[in-house]
Amino acid sequence: MRAAIAALAATLLVPASAAAFTAFVSNEKGNDITVLDTDSMEVIATFDAGQRPRGITISPDGRHLYVCASDDDTVRVFDAKTYQQLHTLPSGPDPELFVLHPSGNPLYIANEDDNIVTVVDVESHTVLAEVPVGVEPEGMGVSPDGRVVVNTSETTNMAHFIDSESFEIFANVLVDQRPRFAQFTADGSRLFVSAEIGGTVTVIDPATQAVEKVISFSVPGVPPEALQPVGVRVTSDGSKIFVALGPANRVAVIDGGTLEVDRYLLVGQRVWQLAFTPDEKLLLTTNGNSNDVSFIDVESLEVVKSVHVGQQPWGVVVAPN
Amino acid sequence: MRGIRGLIAVCLASLAIGAQPAHPAEPQVVRAAVLRVEQGNPLPISRLDLPPADLGFAGARLANDDNQTTGRFMGQTFEVIEADATPETAAATLEQLIAQGASFIVTMADAETTVALADAAGERALVLNATSPDDRLRNELCRANTLHVAPSRAMLADALAQFLTWKKWDEWFLIEGSHPNDRAMAEAYRRAARKFGAKVVEERVFADTGGARRTDTGHVQVQKQMPVFTQDTEDHDVVITADESDIFAAYLPYQTWEPRPVAGSAGLRPVTWHPTQEAWGATQFQRRFERLSGRYMRPVDFQVWAALRVLGEAATRTRSTDYAVLRDYILGPEFELAAFKGQKLTFRPWNHQLRQPILLIHDRVMVSVSPQQEFLHQVSRLDTLGWDEPESTCKLN
Structure with missing residues (x-):
């Protein structure tokens, strides 16, 4: 928690005029990473990332980029400045999504084949624990204080609450079909879990694990089965929740006060994952079937630009500095 | 900050005891x-x-x-x-x-x-x-x-028919086996043709005359028989085979008289998996x-x-x-x-x-998945496959 706030404070000190951040997009089919400058909104580099890169995240200090190279059965760690691979981490087979502890260590990886969550020390490159969870673990979230790790299992349809110290599951919350993603609010007071096939987002009170609300979606002219929530991001003040709706080609904006859908923003095809710039002025979306990234202005809620990246962009992360 | 952290720790402690879904003593x-x-x-x-x-x-x-x-x-x-x-x-x-x-x-x-x-x-x-x-x-x-x-057979036939309609391959040469299940599958294809506006321009029955399923040089005769069997037909876009009994369809790709794709029981097949x-x-x-x-x-x-x-x-x-x-x-x-x-x-x-949804596959890869998105429905696109509520004679609801 303290480290996270320190990191946040550091970014706030950066003058507005210098708000050019670097975004990294994993291209699942292209086997590479596209690097974007968020100020010019242009591609500045592309580098190889191994086979089928999907989940992507970055260390709190912005130095290390972590990429799930799913078909290489490993997590590749790159220098975020030079784009050189530094080393790999043991991940178990077919890693797809992971989450870093707010302190930057350890890394929690969902292993779909083995129904476990693997906890990896990113410094010693060793496996600290394997936590048995439900069938096909996928989404990973961590509470801002780092005490609770949440994993969603796609076929069991639960959010599993794992104590990050004992590695024991202490609660399970049933959600709708095929939960894909778990996202805490910055103050840890709410947890959002998206269910791709169920077509809903479940809002959970992490303190009691009670379900506060189940949010569903509706867009005129879009068949209900195409409304498939995947990536979720929440502004740090909790006022806006953004949900990528997959083949509906839209991002839903949910009001953090009422938990009602405020509007739908048309982006590219099969919108999958989302990432804010550190100043939260922009939200980037990966659009897998149109091979582009959309930039959403968070204040005005307008889609300001789409930029062509690699083949089948999957995940996105923006460096904190 | 310290206060919040303490509070969370207390919460966690209580959760560890009470949050597990109630397990009955006997599973x-x-x-x-x-x-x-x-x-x-x-x-x-x-x-x-x-x-x-x-x-x-x-x-x-x-x-x-x-x-x-x-x-x-x-x-x-x-x-x-x-x-x-x-x-x-x-x-x-x-x-x-x-x-x-x-x-x-x-x-x-x-x-x-x-x-x-x-x-x-x-x-x-x-x-x-x-x-x-x-x-x-x-x-x-x-x-x-x-x-x-x-x-149902109707769902499988409709799934293939939607794809063929999308391709504009709407003139079908239907070959059916001689067993009751083959005839029923052929009927599902006729129904699908009517439903989606395709035409069955030619129909033939491949009679099962028995005998061993595989012989040492079977391909020699197959290469002679299949072109002759498919000779002299109306113009067609695709050969549809209804051969659940697995008597002949697998022999048809590349052996037809006219160079036409084969679908149904061989070639492009509708399957669940x-x-x-x-x-x-x-x-x-x-x-x-x-x-x-x-x-x-x-x-x-x-x-x-x-x-x-x-x-x-x-x-x-x-x-x-x-x-x-x-x-x-x-x-x-x-x-x-x-x-x-x-x-x-x-x-x-x-x-x-x-x-x-029904997968349309050939031997090596998945070709498409039906329902095709161009076929709309007032309840669910999936109900464009098979017996919809107004058509079914079953009324369990």
């Missing part, structure tokens, strides 16, 4: 059975299609593993009894299974046996038809205690199955898996293992199942048919 048990009724089918044309000894049962084992993993968190236990029977012994086997406490019977049987089993089970068990595609089971022979996880299906997270599912069984998953395995997952899902959602509670939930409007097909699967209330 609740859902007991199901898979009843495989031997059909006495002849050997397949291709040795790649030889039926494995665990056909269907392997799907059941994977489903039970999946259900058990979830049940671990719910305090529920799942058991599956595997049973083989012949059409003659099926009824007696059913009685044994019910006596052993199985109240959900997944059947791998033909239409006649399925109906007989459903009538024998009555109120005592729910029958989940995992293999029979017979359209009569979704119409005049429907039963209130029976669910159809297998797609295929080992090359990797969309919608299916890769992990395929690998789980392959690790468990040492072979690729076949459509029958998928259908048995889905049938047992229906139970698992109902038990999870209702937090119950009571037969009546599960049955009512499965037949009710809330039921939905995720099954690696990109959208939720639900049951049609009027005839208890599981709605599901």
